[in-house]
Amino acid sequence: MDNKTESSNSYTIKIIPSGEGKIKSVKLPLNLIKYGLGSLVALGVLFVGVMSFAVYASFTAKSGSAEINDLRSVNSIQQEQLLQLSRKANALQDEMQELTSLESDLRRQSGMAPANDEGSGGDGTHDGQGGPYVDPDVANVREALSQVERKLAVRKESLQSLQKELRERQAAMGTVVAGFTIQSITIPSIWPCKGDVSSPYGLRWGGSDFHPGIDIANDMGTPIVATADGVVEVAGWNSGGYGNMVDIDHGNGLMTRYGHASQVVVTAGQPVKRGQIIAYMGSTGFSTGPHCHYEVHVNGQVVNPASYL
Numbered sequence: 001m002d003n004k005t006e007s008s009n010s011y012t013i014k015i016i017p018s019g020e021g022k023i024k025s026v027k028l029p030l031n032l033i034k035y036g037l038g039s040l041v042a043l044g045v046l047f048v049g050v051m052s053f054a055v056y057a058s059f060t061a062k063s064g065s066a067e068i069n070d071l072r073s074v075n076s077i078q079q080e081q082l083l084q085l086s087r088k089a090n091a092l093q094d095e096m097q098e099l100t101s102l103e104s105d106l107r108r109q110s111g112m113a114p115a116n117d118e119g120s121g122g123d124g125t126h127d128g129q130g131g132p133y134v135d136p137d138v139a140n141v142r143e144a145l146s147q148v149e150r151k152l153a154v155r156k157e158s159l160q161s162l163q164k165e166l167r168e169r170q171a172a173m174g175t176v177v178a179g180f181t182i183q184s185i186t187i188p189s190i191w192p193c194k195g196d197v198s199s200p201y202g203l204r205w206g207g208s209d210f211h212p213g214i215d216i217a218n219d220m221g222t223p224i225v226a227t228a229d230g231v232v233e234v235a236g237w238n239s240g241g242y243g244n245m246v247d248i249d250h251g252n253g254l255m256t257r258y259g260h261a262s263q264v265v266v267t268a269g270q271p272v273k274r275g276q277i278i279a280y281m282g283s284t285g286f287s288t289g290p291h292c293h294y295e296v297h298v299n300g301q302v303v304n305p306a307s308y309l
Contacts, residue, residue, distance in 0.1 A: 092148045099155055103162065107200075115158045168307060185274050186250045188227035188308040192258055192294045193281060194218055201304040212302040213257070213295035220290040222281040224258050226272040227294075227308070235264050235278075242293065243285025246278050253300075259293035260285050 009031075015024040103115060195218030204211050230250035238245040242259035246266060249255050262282025272278060283290045296305045 089145050096148055096151050185229045188256050188296055190227050191309055192227050193222050193224045193292045198291055213293050214305050215291045215293050217291035218281055223277045224261060224279040224281055224292050226274055226276050226278050227256055228274045230272060232266045232268050232270045232272060235266050235268050241286035253298055255297040257295040260287045
């Protein structure tokens, strides 16, 4: 590079060949040199920045990929645990339903009123299901477990009530002498017939009717027996809806009634023994099918027969 020319705003560059040859001169303005140097510096900085960003992006991508894989792995484990928990919750619900059904059967067989939380009255032979499919999540699994917990509390209270009623019935069936329970044959203490309890004592049909006894349904002609020793008070047709009916006086203010019989085989004033056949099941009077309507009266007041069965 040569000295400055007369103009201070430019530089002259001379190119001298190593051998014989013509010397060439290139005159460059000062501003062009400045722009050239600035561009080189800018390109250098840009190159360094691009390389740095590329290295950073590559590292970040690898790190992010590792984090995503870790999150996916954790999420997969959590989903599996949640699925197992939901299955356990479902199993608990099924077991609770079985317990409820068992209590319902015990109440029907013993003639006691259904539990307050008993369902809509299905017979357990239908299994139609439907609705949208929703994956289990923390919220609905928690709700399912809470529901099981609430049902467990209700079931416990209901079973305690059933236990109390059974104890009261046991106490009413006889007296204890020298540590042994002796049943009085004049206290109604057996079933009047075999069959299913089709309607318990108390309110029914949505509260529109009070049922003063229990209905035990079976085939037409099923034997009906006296539930304790006594004397027949009434034997024959009743126009008040009972159809063919039998009333037995057991003494001490106790009386039992048997309604809707197809045939009565005792007469008024006749002594009868516990277990003796007094009629045959039918559907006379206000009846929708063959059954025995059974009542227990104490001092003229109707009571729940379940306490005496």
